[in-house]
Amino acid sequence: MNIICFSSTRWDFLFQRPQQLTTLFSENFRVGYINPPSVVSEIPPSNIIFEKFVKTVNPNLIVFAPPRLRTMTVSRVREHFTGLIREFIKRFGLENPLLWINLPEAGYMCGNLGERLVVYDCLDDYSSFSWTPEYTTTADRTLARKADIVLVVSEPLYASKSRENSNCFLIPNACDFEHFSRSFEQGLTAPDDIKRLGRPRIGFIGAIYEWVDLDLVSHLAREEPGWSIVLVGPKHRSVNIPNLSNIHWLGRRPYNTLPNYLQEFDVCIIPFKNSETALNSSPIKLYEYLASGKPIVSTPIPEVIKFGRLVERASDKNLFLEKVRLLLTEPEDEKDRRCRFQLSVARVNTWESRYRSLKELVKK
Known part of the structure; x- marks a missing residue:
């Protein structure tokens, strides 16, 4: 099984649930870990992108930080990212993946990557953050309804998300x-x-x-x-x-x-x-x-x-x-x-x- 994880946390930031679980999954499966976008002043050619913005953690775990221009419109960003992720999947042999998403804004990828299953790993009540824009709140609800499986970290989140998707499971955080x-x-x-x-x-x-x-x-x-x-x-x-x-x-x-x-x-x-x-x-x-x-x-x-x-x-x-x-x-x-x-x-x-x-x- 191949896995593509769209993470809300950069691989090299706080080492928490997304990195812990993908590291464990990589012991048995191939995993592509997609960082939140990197803002750049110029988009380089694709061969440079897949050298400069890709990091191999272990033979089964590859981190990709897709670049974007600050001036890109939302529709252009989505088109650009979809193309990059499709090429990433092809280059690194990650076809027919399970999509593991804890970045609600990446929900538009569902149905565009030939995935076998979509798992929404909901880590927080995103609508409660003071900096959360309305489109993130909307994306969170849409993804919760669209996903094949929804995971939540707390009982209050379970009470909320299980109303949006009956295939919802409580998987609390943990420790190493x-x-x-x-x-x-x-x-x-x-x-x-x-x-x-x-x-x-x-x-x-x-x-x-x-x-x-x-x-x-x-x-x-x-x-x-x-x-x-x-x-x-x-x-x-x-x-x-x-x-x-x-x-x-x-x-x-x-x-x-x-x-x-x-x-x-x-x-x-x-x-x-x-x-x-x-x-x-x-x-x-x-x-x-x-x-x-x-x-x-x-x-x-x-x-x-x-x-x-x-x-x-x-x-x-x-x-x-x-x-x-x-x-x-x-x-x-x-x-x-x-x-x-x-x-x-x-x-x-x-x-x-x-x-x-x-x-x-x-x-x-």
């Missing part, structure tokens, strides 16, 4: 357990930029976008000036990191070093706003935190609530502060029980387990 459980072993080298920060360290790993409650983060920093609040991840250009001396934004860090940072946290946090984006989400960081054995405090979003007392939850900033304080003084016997429970839960919520479910699903 072997990678992130290395944090629990406490034998990793501490990165220099976190090693210099005082303890306790209250840590967050992930994208810092509009759904992250930075007012809550500021509250923790102001109430406990002796804490180091550590934020690891890229931020959206519209987000301003609070200017407090004990809030340390380290920026995006390579995926292979994230366990090193997690090892250095004393408490992990998921400070999400009470927003539609957050309520429909399935935070990958939750599973990565679980695999690290570190204690976790989160705001009460549905995909966190289902883990019960394994994750401390707080619906307001003062309770959130108290929960973090409580975990910093956790007795050793309780800590040991919690760690063992966390690891057992993380061990069955892996990308490999999700892949096995998906492989059976698309074979039916």
